[in-house]
Amino acid sequence: MFGVSGSGDTSGYSGLVRSTFSAGSSERPYGSYFDDLADDLERAYPAFSDAIEKVVVDRGELTLFIKRDRLFEVAKILRDEPTLRFEMCLGVNGVHYPDEVGRELHAVYPLLSLTHNRRIRLEVAIPDSDPHLVSLVELWAGNNWHERETFDMFGIIFDGHPGLTRILMPDDWPGHPQRKDYPLGGIPIEYKGATVPAPSERRAYR
Amino acid sequence: MSTDAYASSRQTTEGRVYSVTGQDWDSLVTEIGTTKEERVVVNMGPQHPSTHGVLRLVLELEGETVTEARAGIGYLHTGIEKNTEYRTWTQGVTFVTRMDYLAPLFNETAYCLGVEKLLGITNDVPERASVIRVMMMELNRISSHMVALGTGALELGALSPMIFAFREREKVLDIFEMISGLRMNMAYVRPGGVAQDLPENAVPRIRETVKELRHNFKDNAKLLIGNTIWMKRTAGIGYLDLAGCTTLGVTGPILRSAGLPWDLRKVQPYSGYENYNFDVVTTDTCDVYGRFLIRMLELEESLRIIEQACDKLEKLEGAPVMVADKKIAWPAQLSVGADGMGNSLNHIREIMGSSMESLIHHFKLVTEGFRVPAGQVYSAVESPRGELGVHLVSDGGTRPYRVHFREPSFNNLQSTSAMCEGSFIADVIGAVASIDPVMGGVDR
Numbered sequence: 202m203f204g205v206s207g208s209g210d211t212s213g214y215s216g217l218v219r220s221t222f223s224a225g226s227s228e229r230p231y232g233s234y235f236d237d238l239a240d241d242l243e244r245a246y247p248a249f250s251d252a253i254e255k256v257v258v259d260r261g262e263l264t265l266f267i268k269r270d271r272l273f274e275v276a277k278i279l280r281d282e283p284t285l286r287f288e289m290c291l292g293v294n295g296v297h298y299p300d301e302v303g304r305e306l307h308a309v310y311p312l313l314s315l316t317h318n319r320r321i322r323l324e325v326a327i328p329d330s331d332p333h334l335v336s337l338v339e340l341w342a343g344n345n346w347h348e349r350e351t352f353d354m355f356g357i358i359f360d361g362h363p364g365l366t367r368i369l370m371p372d373d374w375p376g377h378p379q380r381k382d383y384p385l386g387g388i389p390i391e392y393k394g395a396t397v398p399a400p401s402e403r404r405a406y407r
Numbered sequence: 408m409s410t411d412a413y414a415s416s417r418q419t420t421e422g423r424v425y426s427v428t429g430q431d432w433d434s435l436v437t438e439i440g441t442t443k444e445e446r447v448v449v450n451m452g453p454q455h456p457s458t459h460g461v462l463r464l465v466l467e468l469e470g471e472t473v474t475e476a477r478a479g480i481g482y483l484h485t486g487i488e489k490n491t492e493y494r495t496w497t498q499g500v501t502f503v504t505r506m507d508y509l510a511p512l513f514n515e516t517a518y519c520l521g522v523e524k525l526l527g528i529t530n531d532v533p534e535r536a537s538v539i540r541v542m543m544m545e546l547n548r549i550s551s552h553m554v555a556l557g558t559g560a561l562e563l564g565a566l567s568p569m570i571f572a573f574r575e576r577e578k579v580l581d582i583f584e585m586i587s588g589l590r591m592n593m594a595y596v597r598p599g600g601v602a603q604d605l606p607e608n609a610v611p612r613i614r615e616t617v618k619e620l621r622h623n624f625k626d627n628a629k630l631l632i633g634n635t636i637w638m639k640r641t642a643g644i645g646y647l648d649l650a651g652c653t654t655l656g657v658t659g660p661i662l663r664s665a666g667l668p669w670d671l672r673k674v675q676p677y678s679g680y681e682n683y684n685f686d687v688v689t690t691d692t693c694d695v696y697g698r699f700l701i702r703m704l705e706l707e708e709s710l711r712i713i714e715q716a717c718d719k720l721e722k723l724e725g726a727p728v729m730v731a732d733k734k735i736a737w738p739a740q741l742s743v744g745a746d747g748m749g750n751s752l753n754h755i756r757e758i759m760g761s762s763m764e765s766l767i768h769h770f771k772l773v774t775e776g777f778r779v780p781a782g783q784v785y786s787a788v789e790s791p792r793g794e795l796g797v798h799l800v801s802d803g804g805t806r807p808y809r810v811h812f813r814e815p816s817f818n819n820l821q822s823t824s825a826m827c828e829g830s831f832i833a834d835v836i837g838a839v840a841s842i843d844p845v846m847g848g849v850d851r
Contacts, residue, residue, distance in 0.1 A: 260782060260784050294809075294813070296808070297809075315667065341656060342821075343656030343657070343818055347818070350817075369484040378486065378489055379809075385489065385493060
């Protein structure tokens, strides 16, 4: 009844289904300092419209979706241009969207400008079948460990990284744990052969 | 070959390997001396008392000089980020509070600010809740800095500062216990506000403690500030200048020791920090002593903020501490009893005895949780170690799609190599202590 599968435990079940989501492109004016920032970037980087897939302004934050082969040049300009000056990259974080075919793995870079007190987020989508992305360690040395972590957890291979090895998981660990298709383990308990099922297999509220 | 059983050695393809267990230094030195080897690789940790938890340092030495320092981490990885994807947004608080276990309230607040931003209720959080958050965070900053100062001094051989620091830390933990029922990992800050209001007489007691702390901080200040031995071990050690900090993404006391007054509480205020008077402490020495001094002086700034928070709390007596929206606000009213935090009997009486609707509401919200509109946010707070950033992605469901913590400890620990290479091995300890890494935060 009610489309339930699994244990049949429907407590709290409300029948909503998770859907894939992706933010649409925002239109100008973006508001806040985002218009200035976009203008400055366009001025300093003539290939702006070609390299940037879309600009998303959501909840007071600016996200630039960048084509993956242009990431390095855009990042370099964001760092070096006096009007932009994003001196700090606060690392890289992966997000796995298995439903977005051809764009399964996203790498997200939050940048911070100490000079102008501004923030921006860069996002790059790459296919799972070819998970290569340029390393930004050359621009921000502090991205070293963050890229290793993202490789460890998502399997994104950062080309040009000085030593891309696992960092949190053991060296011989199989798989990349933060991917959505990587299950959480259950807990075997020694009582009449029973086990506690993995969280992903317990009842879910969608 | 030495007959000392403690410094056993064996030949490997990479050279001779010695197992050192303590008190066998002499036999080790004699043996290394006879092999005429200039280059020695020392593996320090992950169970070495002066590496701040399970941090592993691999040090390449020439004589006493460190030529290469590498940090090995991951010994405390617990998969918290992955686990939160299988819990409701509220349950996530209980997980993230366990990341950086010396600064649990910062983890909670950063996470909750992110959830609130996703929900679009940032401005609906009651003022009293924000003030309590600020007060708890500043108390937490004191308890965290106390560990940084105490263990840092201990690792350099000064025992008394550690005793004094932990004595004061205990008072702060007592306040946490009084307010939340727990001394650490409180899960006290919740999306929309805080779990429960302050108990009666909390504010006078906090004021009393502030007075005591301010008086007692002088003990450590007198012991260490300007102390010749302490200066010799810390001044000019672990050098990292502003350019090094920015390229390595280093924030917090290390960045401020390079002279930049960068403090998110000032430059990008959250939770109403713009309404408090306090100063950002900087030094321009770029060294361990500068970072030590910054932590010492930040204690006083935190006390100032706590006092102002107490003033505000007195004015806001009886005001709500959770958003009014019943679809988000946690239904259970908790209370601190003699045996810790538990359900409030009044609430149990209502849902079990008189109101079926309350029971349904409670059950739905507690088991299923609330839905959070799809999207992503980044929220950051100034933790005792620097910028603690949270990247949250929601797909519109009752559970996070992705939770990522940009931990300052994790990021700052990368600067070990820059600080230590070229220095003496004895200074590695001081440099790492000045980074103040908490491995629970580093490995998550």
